[in-house]
Amino acid sequence: MNFGTVIQSGIKEIGAHWFRSLLTMFGVICGVASLVTMAAFVKGKENLLRESLAETGGLEKITVESEDDLPDYQKHLEGEAKGVTLKDVYALQAGAPMVHDITPSINKSRYRGYLRVSRKGRGARPWMLQGTWPSALEIQEHEIEHGRMFTMMDDLLANNVCVIGTEIRNSLFDEMDEQGETIIPIGERILINYVPFTIVGMFKEYMSDEDRKKKEAAKAAGETRSRRNMFSRGGDSNTRRTQYIYYQKNNAIMVPLNTLVAKLDSSYETGSVLDRKLSEITMKIEDVSLLSPSLQQVRNVLMRTHKGLEDFEFETQEEFADDITLAIHNERVSGMFIAGICLLIGGIGIINIMLSSISERVREIGICKSVGATTMDVFTQILIESVVLAVAGGLAGLAISPILVNTLASLADDTTPPIMTTQAMLIAFGFSALIGSLAGLFPAIKAAKLDPIQALRYD
Amino acid sequence: MALLELRDIHKTYHLGGETIRALDGVSLDIDSGEFISIIGPSGSGKSTLMHILGCLDSPTSGTLRLDDTMIHDASSRQLASIRNKKIGFVFQFFNLLPKLTVRQNVELPMIYSGHSGKERRERAMTALRRVNMEDRSKHRPSQLSGGQQQRTAIARALVNDPRIIFADEPTGNLDSHTGELILEMFDQLHNEGRTVMLVTHDPEIAAVTPRRIEIRDGKIANEADPTLAGKAPRFEQITNSEAKPTT
Structure with missing residues (x-):
């Protein structure tokens, strides 16, 4: 069976129930978007902390304080x-x-x-x-x-x-x-x-570095405007406070x-x-x-x-560095956990919809088998459908994540500026494909195992 | 050598502790180019026989050969491939996929045999032309009459150029006039040299075929003498009688 044809028919099947498919994808969309958003905020924070570590003297600095x-x-x-x-x-x-x-x-x-x-x-x-x-x-x-x-x-x-x-x-x-x-x-x-x-x-x-770029860009944009910008900077203390x-x-x-x-x-x-x-x-x-x-x-x-x-105590930047690593790690784990739950729910949604989809199509599967579809053909078809569903959700999630990041960043502008990374986007997208194939597995096996005679008699 | 060769086929089911012998020692030879009908009341085992012949089901015991393949011990993948390339099915309820157009329905077997899109289209159109359905190729099954749907199903059965075509009560869901046209079409296919097997409960429909096999209680009860084939009622006689829908 031709792979392109299978994907095509998968897309067609999803398009035939586009509203139902959209609802199903919602979990995956949320999961992917929240994963990317979380990663962007954590990355922004990490960069800022690392920059400030370097700005305060790097790891080589030791401080002795009176105690x-x-x-x-x-x-x-x-x-x-x-x-x-x-x-x-x-x-x-x-x-x-x-x-x-x-x-x-x-x-x-x-x-x-x-x-x-x-x-x-x-x-x-x-x-x-x-x-x-x-x-x-x-x-x-x-x-x-x-x-x-x-x-x-x-x-x-x-x-x-x-x-x-x-x-x-x-x-x-x-x-x-x-x-x-x-x-x-x-x-x-x-x-x-x-x-x-x-x-x-x-x-x-x-x-x-981020602010410097912005300032230089403003300077390049024109002298008069840049001057106004410079003066108005006095008012926007929020970014500076962070x-x-x-x-x-x-x-x-x-x-x-x-x-x-x-x-x-x-x-x-x-x-x-x-x-x-x-x-x-x-x-x-x-x-x-x-x-x-x-x-x-x-x-x-x-x-x-x-x-x-x-009556003295040491303070090393190593503790600061460890704190940074730990804080970032914790945030990443908790963010991953939330995004993971979203993706899990999305996956369960997909299992659910695929199961109801195959029970609607028992007869159709029987027909396909009677004209020569192998167990593997049916399995592949259902699995691909589920992957297409999840991947479409993943792409939609990636598409809305910049909007989500910008909205959140502007809602709470005293947080650190988020940085979206390609790596995070790739990981999130990969996860959605993985969830899709895992979620499709059980319905696909169920569909592939259908007995053609029983399936043909089914109404 | 016969096209299909069955030797002592048994098929038993277990339903709630009870053993049902659907087929009880059936032996049969079918030659290439035959037009044959299997007749019997419901529950006689004729459907089971057709499922086994059509590689949808496998016998409990006995041997079954199609061409040079021993089907009784083929894997499910091999069976699928045989169904795909050597067998065409026509069902009572047409069994077309409602979401696909007529042409796409006819293309379906070729998707599983791995033909290219262009070849699929060309061959599907050829098959549709054969059943006079080429002008309906873009319609959905729900937009067609019963006879048109059954003709589409025949085109689908023909498209991979099978060795044998099985038709399970092909007129059961059609009015008598349309049913007669469909039977005529099978007769034409037979005249073109194809092997066609009708499964029916209606002796009048079975009468159109030169050879008739009657199944009763899982056994071949009576095979009409091939020499009597010529004495089968002619089409004109059948068209006057009413083809009753079956259940």
Whole structure:
């Protein structure tokens, strides 16, 4: 029997009951569409998380933070716990060769303590004011686009210099002047907690690849329109809120560590700057494979300087990476589960309709057998019909999935932008074909086994 | 060598613990080119015999040969192939597929024998021309009269050029005039040299064939003497009598 003829007759059979077929396909359509949609959203989220992992220093970054809660057996020594200090930084520089770019920092956020940044009556709401060393640039994956980073000399002299993110510029100045030129505020004075600072450098604008493409496209589309776009960007904070990491980096201000301690720290702590409690010490290892020996080395040095007090804790990006993998995995599994149930129901719908279709056609099958259809011919015909039904549903599902993805993305626009992948579409389509052939199996066997004489007598 | 050769065919059914002997030792030879009828009351086993002869069913015991194929031990795939290429069926209830057009119905056997679309169309049209149905080729069975449907069914039986044509009560669902035309058509096919077997309960219909075999209780009760073939009633006589529909 000719294969093309079988498929043709399968399509004809489905077309003859197109409404019934459409209802039957609905399960498969939903299954395929939800599978593709789910995959698109998870993929979008995964990409964003991976991008932000790279943006925060990649897997090579280690952070040591002060920990106020001591382990139980050291509780009585709480008074002695000072947290991490500059002493630790120097000790690590001397005693931990496996890590480099060891960078101390004191972070002030507007949520903890007082933080006010202003210029000529305009204010900015920085994510964080960081007093740190120049190496922070590298370790936090920052890039200076205009001007320069402050130097160790600035730190030594506690100069009132700062480096700002582009959003701070947007708030205090504007993104562009009347001529449409980008404002570069190098050399301008701003007030941080009413202390004047000079801007010596500005970071580049951080955004996801997706947004960058959009922005470039808008720029290419025309100067006037692009300018309006740029200004209206201030209003659509939703996408930016989701892209938290870019938001954080664009709203950062960095000043030299000593400047922060000497000019801005309102806590009346006494004693050497060496004893000042740091928010964190960040550093990089040579290679991800050396993570655990490097951690051990850092730990050994710190246990010495802290006289055995465990008032510090490590934070590695590996945990972040694991979290990403786990979160993505979980979402994928739960999404697959839902789509799988949809496809299963679709498959059962197909079994159901194929069974009722063959019981309607018992006589027809008998006729076919009497004129020479083999068991295999009948089997193939019913199976192909079921596959055609499922594949048609699958194609319809693929066709509506971009609509579904876009609708969902626009309904909830503070989610991450979904990314539809060909791989997911192929898998979903393959599943629909598989469901079709599995669902067709039982009805096809049943039809093929019909006795021609009984079938011919049937009405 | 005979076209069909049956030797001691038995067929038994088991219905609720009861054994029914539908065929009880039937032996029969049919030569190529014969026009033959099998006659018997309902329940006599004539339908079972036709099903076995037509490769729709297999005997419980006994041997059956068609051409040079031993049918009693053929696989279901072989049986399907024989039904397809060597046997044509015409049924009482026409048994056309309602969703297909007349031409597509006639093409059906050729789909299973794997002919190309072009060849199928050409041969189907030839067969339809043979039964004077070529102008109805695009109609559906439901748009045709009974006689036209039966002619379509005959075209379908002819299309693969079979060795033998079986007709099971072919006039049972037709009025007498149409039935007579259909019988005439079988007679013509016989005159063209084809082997045709009619199965009927009606002695008047059986009378048109030169050879008649009567089945009773699963046995051949009486085979009319072939030498009497010439004394069979002529068509004119039959047309006056009423062909009763059968159940």
